[in-house]
Amino acid sequence: MKCRVCGKPASLSLRAYNTALCADDFIAFLEKRVLQTIRRYKLINTGERPLVAVSGGKDSLALWTILNRLGFAADGMYIDLGIAEYSQTSYLKARAMADELNRRLFRFSIPKVFGKEVAELSRITRRPPCSLCGTVKRYAMNRVCVTEGYSVLLTGHNLDDEASALLGNILYWKEEYLWKKDVVLEGQGSSLAKKAKPFFLCSEREVAAYALLKGIDYVYEECPYAVGARTLVYKNVLNQIEEMSPATKIMFLKGYLKRLRSEPKREQATSCIACGYPTYTEKCNFCSLMDRVGGDQRFAVDTYDPAETRMEPGETRPDNHA
Amino acid sequence: MTTLSVLCYLIRMKVEWDGRSYDIEKRMTGRKLLESFNLSREAHLIVANGKLTTEDQTLNTTDTVRIIRVISGG
Numbered sequence: 603m604k605c606r607v608c609g610k611p612a613s614l615s616l617r618a619y620n621t622a623l624c625a626d627d628f629i630a631f632l633e634k635r636v637l638q639t640i641r642r643y644k645l646i647n648t649g650e651r652p653l654v655a656v657s658g659g660k661d662s663l664a665l666w667t668i669l670n671r672l673g674f675a676a677d678g679m680y681i682d683l684g685i686a687e688y689s690q691t692s693y694l695k696a697r698a699m700a701d702e703l704n705r706r707l708f709r710f711s712i713p714k715v716f717g718k719e720v721a722e723l724s725r726i727t728r729r730p731p732c733s734l735c736g737t738v739k740r741y742a743m744n745r746v747c748v749t750e751g752y753s754v755l756l757t758g759h760n761l762d763d764e765a766s767a768l769l770g771n772i773l774y775w776k777e778e779y780l781w782k783k784d785v786v787l788e789g790q791g792s793s794l795a796k797k798a799k800p801f802f803l804c805s806e807r808e809v810a811a812y813a814l815l816k817g818i819d820y821v822y823e824e825c826p827y828a829v830g831a832r833t834l835v836y837k838n839v840l841n842q843i844e845e846m847s848p849a850t851k852i853m854f855l856k857g858y859l860k861r862l863r864s865e866p867k868r869e870q871a872t873s874c875i876a877c878g879y880p881t882y883t884e885k886c887n888f889c890s891l892m893d894r895v896g897g898d899q900r901f902a903v904d905t906y907d908p909a910e911t912r913m914e915p916g917e918t919r920p921d922n923h924a
Numbered sequence: 925m926t927t928l929s930v931l932c933y934l935i936r937m938k939v940e941w942d943g944r945s946y947d948i949e950k951r952m953t954g955r956k957l958l959e960s961f962n963l964s965r966e967a968h969l970i971v972a973n974g975k976l977t978t979e980d981q982t983l984n985t986t987d988t989v990r991i992i993r994v995i996s997g998g
Binding site: 603611612613614615622625659660762805806807809810811814815822824825828829831833834837838841842844845 | 964965966967969971975976977978979980981992993994995996997
């Protein structure tokens with residue numbers, strides 16, 4: 603196969619677009635697609651400070667790289683779940699990227715808050731680790747945004763993540779979640795940061811190829827709790843369909859977005875009586891977890907700033923957005 | 925002739941997949957290679973001699989190939 607742009611040998615075939623591209627042209631293609639998504643769906647508006655949720659995996663590290671290459675001065679945040687070597691390795695990958703981009707990296711630590719790792723919390727609360735992880739992540743990401751002054755949180759959710767979640771919600775008709783998968787979820791006053799997914803229309807294969815071609819050093823191993831996850835089954839099923847009929851996944855999501863725009867707005871959340879963050883119950887899930895297990899948030903967040911060691915006295919880091 | 929036969933026998937494509945190494949005797953396209961491992965083209969990438977390649981490319985017995993899983997549970 604030849605690159606459709608320059609005619610050199612192609613590195614990646616993109617069946618959904620009926621094309622193939624060489625390394626350089628594919629990198630330009632994906633970055634342009636992310637910028638188009640950001641502009642079209644107003645993911646980052648002028649004056650908004652972006653923060654990327656970084657797990658150490660390919661999606662979040664690629665997103666952090668692309669945003670900074672596109673001129674969005676985005677810092678990162680990492681959530682330490684306390685999963686033995688996996689968390690240690692993934693944090694080191696995230697920190698190496700912070701060094702490369704010369705951006706700040708915040709770390710919210712579950713073991714520091716609860717004095718326990720996710721596995722132990724799971725045992726005590728009798729909740730699956732992934733469910734606990736979701737509760738903590740939603741809270742922690744919002745907390746860092748609110749307290750550190752970031753107006754938009756960007757996550758590395760890609761086309762396959764969104765299509766598989768949508769399939770799962772449809773299969774079981776989970777209507778309470780069905781219409782909550784937008785590209786952008788607006789914030790609420792000063793207590794809830796806006797959330798956005800710039801990879802919404804980029805497939806997992808495209809993001810992985812980008813990470814590979816850019817030499818991004820990411821955690822290849824799966825989270826030990828994700829092994830056997832239902833999401834993986836949905837992704838495999840969707841990929842089987844995609845092989846037979848290219849562009850099915852993107853059509854599935856574009857069709858969803860079209861229908862989403864005509865759905866009535868959801869009810870507004872109220873404020874948690876303990877932390878003040880939005881919730882649909884009296885107390886948010888995280889504060890309920892704190893009540894049940896006990897915890898101390900005073901040392902929950904630490905900041906790694908490569909600039910502190912690298913910049914000359916008086917030098918400042920550029921914070922202007924594209 | 926015998927030496928040549930032995931050399932041909934020894935030269936095999938080295939394939940790394942899922943933490944294991946495999947020796948493949950025949951040259952084949954990336955697509956055929958993925959099929960032989962029963963892997964989806966949508967969920968995997970092929971790196972031959974350190975370079976990302978399309979699935980229609982023929983992989984030779986002298987090549988070192990890495991199959992990369994792109995799907996994660998996240």
